Amino acid sequence: MNTDLYIYNSLSRQKEKFTPLHEGFIGMYVCGPTVYNDVHLGNCRTFMSFDMIYRYLRYLGYKIRYVRNITDVGHLLDDGEDRMSKGARIDNLEPMEVAQKYTNGFHHMMKVFNTLPPSIEPRATGHILEQIEMVQDIIDHGYGYVRNGSVYFDTLKFAQKTGEYGKLSGRVIEELIAESRDNLKNQDEKNHPSDFAIWMKASDEHLMKWNSPWSVGFPGWHLECSAMSTKYLGREFDIHGGGNDLKFPHHENEIAQNMGACGCQPARYWMHTNMLLLNGKKMSKSDGNTISPEELFTGNSVHVTKGYSPMVVRFFMLQSHYRSPNDLTDEALQAAEKGYKRLFEAIKNLGSLTSPTTAPTPLDSRCDEVIVTAFEDMNDDFNTPKALSRLFELVTIINSLKEGQVPVSDISQEGLERIKSAFRTIIFDIFGLLDEADTDSGPVDGLMNLIIDLRHQARNNKDWSTSDKIRDSLNELNIQIKDGKEGTSWGYK
RNA sequence: GGUCGGGUGGCCGAGUGGCUAGGCAGAGGUCUGCAAAACCUCGUACAGCGGUUCAAAUCCGCUUCCGACCUCCA
Numbered sequence: 001m002n003t004d005l006y007i008y009n010s011l012s013r014q015k016e017k018f019t020p021l022h023e024g025f026i027g028m029y030v031c032g033p034t035v036y037n038d039v040h041l042g043n044c045r046t047f048m049s050f051d052m053i054y055r056y057l058r059y060l061g062y063k064i065r066y067v068r069n070i071t072d073v074g075h076l077l078d079d080g081e082d083r084m085s086k087g088a089r090i091d092n093l094e095p096m097e098v099a100q101k102y103t104n105g106f107h108h109m110m111k112v113f114n115t116l117p118p119s120i121e122p123r124a125t126g127h128i129l130e131q132i133e134m135v136q137d138i139i140d141h142g143y144g145y146v147r148n149g150s151v152y153f154d155t156l157k158f159a160q161k162t163g164e165y166g167k168l169s170g171r172v173i174e175e176l177i178a179e180s181r182d183n184l185k186n187q188d189e190k191n192h193p194s195d196f197a198i199w200m201k202a203s204d205e206h207l208m209k210w211n212s213p214w215s216v217g218f219p220g221w222h223l224e225c226s227a228m229s230t231k232y233l234g235r236e237f238d239i240h241g242g243g244n245d246l247k248f249p250h251h252e253n254e255i256a257q258n259m260g261a262c263g264c265q266p267a268r269y270w271m272h273t274n275m276l277l278l279n280g281k282k283m284s285k286s287d288g289n290t291i292s293p294e295e296l297f298t299g300n301s302v303h304v305t306k307g308y309s310p311m312v313v314r315f316f317m318l319q320s321h322y323r324s325p326n327d328l329t330d331e332a333l334q335a336a337e338k339g340y341k342r343l344f345e346a347i348k349n350l351g352s353l354t355s356p357t358t359a360p361t362p363l364d365s366r367c368d369e370v371i372v373t374a375f376e377d378m379n380d381d382f383n384t385p386k387a388l389s390r391l392f393e394l395v396t397i398i399n400s401l402k403e404g405q406v407p408v409s410d411i412s413q414e415g416l417e418r419i420k421s422a423f424r425t426i427i428f429d430i431f432g433l434l435d436e437a438d439t440d441s442g443p444v445d446g447l448m449n450l451i452i453d454l455r456h457q458a459r460n461n462k463d464w465s466t467s468d469k470i471r472d473s474l475n476e477l478n479i480q481i482k483d484g485k486e487g488t489s490w491g492y493k
Numbered sequence: 494g495g496u497c498g499g500g501u502g503g504c505c506g507a508g509u510g511g512c513u514a515g516g517c518a519g520a521g522g523u524c525u526g527c528a529a530a531a532c533c534u535c536g537u538a539c540a541g542c543g544g545u546u547c548a549a550a551u552c553c554g555c556u557u558c559c560g561a562c563c564u565c566c567a
Contacts, residue, residue, distance in 0.1 A: 013497090031567075046567040169562070170496050221565090243567025247497085250566095274498080275561065282560065319516070320506060325499070325560065332505040335517030342516080345530090377507095385507050389515035396532080405523090405532045464526060471528080482530045489530090 005060065007239075008323060008381045010247065010270040011168055015381055020238050021268065026057055026064045027237030029229040029267065031246055032121070034071040035102035039109050041293050041328075042276040042283060046243045048314055048432075049273045049322040051115035053241070053382055055430050067232045068118040069225060070106075072099035073125050073208050073218055095207050099125075109293055112310045114432045120232050124224035128210045131219040131227040134261050135199050135212075143260035147189035149201030149215025155194045158256050165194075165256055168270060169248035196253055198223050222253035229266060230258065240267030244274055276317075277327045278303060291328070304330045308337060311436050315340040318384045318431055339392075344435050345491065346395040347427070349402040350420055357412040363397070364415035370394055371422040378430070387426065394419060404485040437492055452481070452488045 005018040020026050030050045033043055047068075054066050072095075093101070110117070124131075135151050138144040143154050159165035197220040202209035209216050219227075229237065235258070242251060251270065258266040275282065283290045291301045299307030308316075316336035320326040374390035377383040398419070400406040427433050451470060458466040471481045478493045 033567080034565090040567070043567045049567095166496090171563080243561095244498085245561060245566060248562055249564095273567065275567075277560075280559075315516095316505085323498090324506080327505070329505075331503095331517080335505060337517090339516040349531095383507075385516095386514070389507070392515055399531055400533095403524090403531045459526080462526070468527080475529085480529070483525070483528090484531070485524085491530095 003379065005379045006381055007269050007271065009268075010244075010272050016269070018269065020062065021236060024061070024063060026062045026239065027233035028054065028057075028064060028066050028239040028241065029225070029233055029237065030066070030068045030118070030240075031225060031242035031250070032068040032070050033102075033106050035099045035106060037102060038292060039102075039106045040283070041291060041296065042243070044109060044113060044293060044313075045276045045317055045326065046241075046273045047110060047115055048113055048317055050241050050271075051113075051432055052318070052322075052384060052430065053239075053271070054116060054118075055432055056378055056382060059425065059430055065120065065233060066118040067120045067122065067229065069228055070099070070103055070121060070123045071221070071224060072096075072103075072123050073224075096125075099123075112293070113314055114310070114434050116432070122228045122232065124219070124228075125208070127224065127228050127231065128219065130231050131223045132199070132210075132212050134223060134227045134230070134257065135214075135219070137261035138198060138257060141260055141263075143256075144198060145191065146214055149217060150189060150197055151199035151214055152190050152195045153198050153253065153256060153260065154191060155196070155256065156192045158260060162259060164259060164265070166252065168255060169252045171248060171252070196220060196222060196249065198257065222250055223257060225250070226254050226257040226261070226266070229254075230262065235262045235264050235266065237267055239269045239271060241271040241273070244272035247272060273322045274325045277325055279329055280327055303328075304333065308333045309436055311434055312337045312340050314431075314433060315343075318388055318433075321381075321383060321385055323381070340433075341437075341491075343391065343395060343427070344437060346398045347423055347435065348491075350398050350416070350423060353398070353401055353408060353416055355408050355411050355413045355416055357409045358414075359412060361410055361412050361415065363406075363411045364418075367394060367397060367411070367415055367419055371418065374422070374426060378426075384431065388431075391423070391426065394423075402484070402486070448479075448490050452490065455481070456488065 006015045007018045008014070009016045028050075030047070032047075033039055050068075054064060057064055107117075135144060138153065139146070139151065143158050144151050145154055146152075155165055165171070199212060199214055199217055199219055201215035201217040206218070209218050229240070240251070240254075255265060258264065277283070278289050278291060281289050288302075291303050293310075293313075295301040296304065296313060297307050297310065299305070312333065313336075316328070316333055317326060319336060319339070370390050370393050374387040377386040377390065380386075397406070397411075401408050401411060451474070455467045455470040458464075458470070474481055474490070475493075480491055480493045482489045482491065
């Protein structure tokens with residue numbers, strides 16, 4: 001078995017063997033949400049992807065410091081207004097009240113999707129000092145200049161000296177230079193159009209502002225990630241992640257800031273998740289092509305015919321690779337829902353299986369091979385759809401054993417235990433799925449056993465009208481009766 | 494316009510020079526009192542046009558369509 005992990009590195013545009021900076025330890029930084037609005041479903045995909053990655057790295061035995069920030073300042077709109085301030089103005093709230101409200105909502109949604117909390121979740125407003133220090137470092141190294149109280153990053157100088165600007169996003173600095181010839185005159189304070197603010201002087205009516213050596217103002221958006229990743233993970237760390245729409249300018253500028261301040265490329269592996277589409281198009285509020293997590297759960301949207309549970313959504317996302325675009329459609333969700341239920345039904349069946357066989361069997365080796373392959377798929381840049389397909393190969397075997405199409409003695413008890421263990425590890429620990437049907441407690445099981453028993457008696461008496469009435473009435477209640485070789489079981493449809 | 498990534502069967506979605514992806518839907522069958530469930534079998538596929546090759550969905554070129562970024566965005 002190939003136990004090396006390969007990760008697609010956006011910087012090199014190829015899969016690379018993963019080697020951490022410090023053996024056994026991983027530092028991972030993921031760009032978190034801007035908390036000025038309810039969390040976007042596409043955002044959820046990104047964080048679920050990195051949750052799966054975090055979980056898999058943990059499974060591999062690494063000790064991980066997973067840092068995911070909360071952006072609560074510095075994110076400018078077209079008109080120059082800060083997102084937080086705008087949210088505050090609209091809702092008539094303190095900026096921090098807005099941040100708290102949507103942070104709470106974000107945390108709730110992350111919990112609903114069963115993502116693990118990061119090790120550290122720093123806020124931009126809690127790290128103003130670190131950001132000011134970084135601006136100073138950048139100025140000291142000659143890559144920042146001050147204009148009217150604002151500080152800009154000198155991309156041209158940085159590009160010429162290091163040759164690094166544009167590497168991640170594929171931008172060519174010569175083109176940026178060429179562009180500048182036309183635009184230079186219109187540039188207010190900047191030397192070059194691609195220069196970006198690392199500190200901005202605040203206007204009087206600006207709500208969120210701090211003292212600095214240059215002005216009363218606020219940090220540029222790209223700066224927080226540079227400052228906080230450096231603070232918690234060091235100048236160099238292993239993995240930096242985010243949505244691929246952040247590649248430029250955000251991540252490109254982050255690299256420039258880190259290099260400008262400390263002289264080194266911050267992350268060894270840059271990982272980018274792809275977009276979530278809705279009906280083949282990008283989600284967009286303005287043209288109505290959008291759906292919120294809540295609407296998806298309740299079915300209260302023109303885009304879906306019914307609600308889909310958080311775990312079905314998570315399963316749906318696992319069915320595509322994190323680097324591929326994923327098209328959310330009602331039909332695809334229905335398919336995912338059935339697949340999810342089939343998988344968890346098999347897990348239930350697996351739990352009830354025991355075998356009298358003690359010696360290894362051919363079926364044992366076949367299953368072992370499938371399991372090994374599933375982990376190899378995960379080692380190949382976290383290929384969850386492929387690993388999932390292996391699991392479904394086992395689902396068929398499990399069901400055959402359960403229903404007697406294949407004698408249970410064909411597999412050994414130890415072989416069964418290995419499948420159980422692999423399922424636990426992959427489905428629950430790595431994929432982060434939960435059994436949503438597993439909420440029954442109290443009298444329901446007892447009642448169902450009683451009903452099934454009565455139906456069994458009716459069937460023995462060939463009283464088909466009674467037995468069918470029980471079956472059909474339960475069916476109307478969304479309870480499905482399953483007559484198997486080993487007796488009758490039931491489940492929610 | 495520039496940069497990057499895509500177009501795979503009815504739907505979603507892996508694969509990336511010769512070898513079954515998988516899920517859902519469909520057809521036939523086994524089982525069943527009848528069904529359902531489960532299992533078995535089956536089908537149609539690689540956007541189009543050229544080229545390279547013994548061999549291409551996979552590599553190259555062109556065309557076309559879609560998405561992301563270039564301006565706030567996961």
